[in-house]
Structure formats: structure tokens, C-alpha cells
Amino acid sequence: MRRSMRAGLLAAVLGLAGSEAKAANLLKDGSFEKPTVPVGGYTLFATGQKIGPWTVVGATGNVAPVSGTFTQNGFTFPARSGKQWLDLTGNSNTATGVSQTVATISGGLYDLTFYVGNVVNPGGIFGTTSTVKVFVDGVLLMTAVNTSGAHTTKQVWKKFSATVTANGATTTIAFLNGDPPNDTECGLDAVSMVPQVAAADESLEPALFEDLAK
Ligand SMILES: [Ca+2]
Numbered sequence: 540m541r542r543s544m545r546a547g548l549l550a551a552v553l554g555l556a557g558s559e560a561k562a563a564n565l566l567k568d569g570s571f572e573k574p575t576v577p578v579g580g581y582t583l584f585a586t587g588q589k590i591g592p593w594t595v596v597g598a599t600g601n602v603a604p605v606s607g608t609f610t611q612n613g614f615t616f617p618a619r620s621g622k623q624w625l626d627l628t629g630n631s632n633t634a635t636g637v638s639q640t641v642a643t644i645s646g647g648l649y650d651l652t653f654y655v656g657n658v659v660n661p662g663g664i665f666g667t668t669s670t671v672k673v674f675v676d677g678v679l680l681m682t683a684v685n686t687s688g689a690h691t692t693k694q695v696w697k698k699f700s701a702t703v704t705a706n707g708a709t710t711t712i713a714f715l716n717g718d719p720p721n722d723t724e725c726g727l728d729a730v731s732m733v734p735q736v737a738a739a740d741e742s743l744e745p746a747l748f749e750d751l752a753k
Pocket of ligand 1: 569571572618619620621622623729
């Protein structure tokens, strides 16, 4: 009886640890599913406008949530996640993008992950590479370049990740188009920011296990 109670408590502790490991995404609509755009089409949003929880920022221009069934010039553009993705080039092909501010703990560490979509279209309107510049509170964190897709006419997604250190109670994450003006395709999808599990918490788990197993 005593043993089974301990086993139950142990399961509860491990269950709690498991839920901590799968922390919620702090960024809302990291899949760019809102608002819904026409199936097979896209909708342009200009600098200063809102796209759901995101704000269009950077150079004067636009970006576009795009339907995963959109096709053009023989290329197909599936989403990485859900039914839509975000084209950071819009039709302005400027250094425009999106930002979102999330609540953070000053000095806290966060795992930022996202996917960059690319098609290789030499001499064509879509260019050959996709470059996304990531800013944290206006400071460049990383430049993500996807050159994949040489042997396909389908958008190819590449995963990137980085650690973000929060400067204060809120942190603003921005993703800006880094493609040249003659390249009208730079995909972004499946954006996620979650708190890193503290090392102290991880070291605590085996100690709890040993204690409960006695
Ligand atoms: Ca999506």
C-alpha cells in the first residue's frame, strides 16, 4: 500500500516533469493560419498592418500569408505546418517582415525554432535562395539561409534554431526578408519559442526518483 502510494506520487512527479518538457509556444499563431487566405491564393499585408497576433514591420512593403495549395510558374508551395505559410517577400520584395512581443523572464533562456522555405528558380522570379534575418528587440540574432530545392519544383523547408536570452519582462521577435529585390519567394512557417528547461530542474529529477524509490 505504502509502496503503491509512492509509485503514484512518483508517476505524478514524472508526469509534471513531462509537461514542463513540452512547454507551450509563447508565440501565437506560429503557423500563420490566421486570417484564412483564399485556397490556392494569398493575401498581402502592408507594413504597420496586423496579421492575427503578428505585426508587419521593417521596410515599407508587404508580406503575405499563402495557401499551401498555391502554385505559380510550375512551382508548388506546400506549408511546413497547417494549411498556410508566410511569404516574407510579399510582392514588394523589400526587407519587410513580421514581429511579435511575448512575455518573458529577464535573463531567461528560450529555444527559438522556425522553418525557412525555398525554391530554386535560376533566372526566374522566385530566385535561388531564401534568407530570413531574425531580430531580438531590434538586434540581429541570426541570419538563416535555405539554398535547398535544386532538383524539385516543390518548396523545400529547412529547420533553424537558436537560443534567445530575454532582456526584460517582454521580448520582441522579428523575422525580416533578406532576399534580393529580384527574388519574390521567402517562406516562413512553424515558428516556436519555448522556455528552456533549467539545468537545476533536470538534476532534481533523479534525486526525487531515488528518494521516492526508497
Ligand atoms: Ca502554417
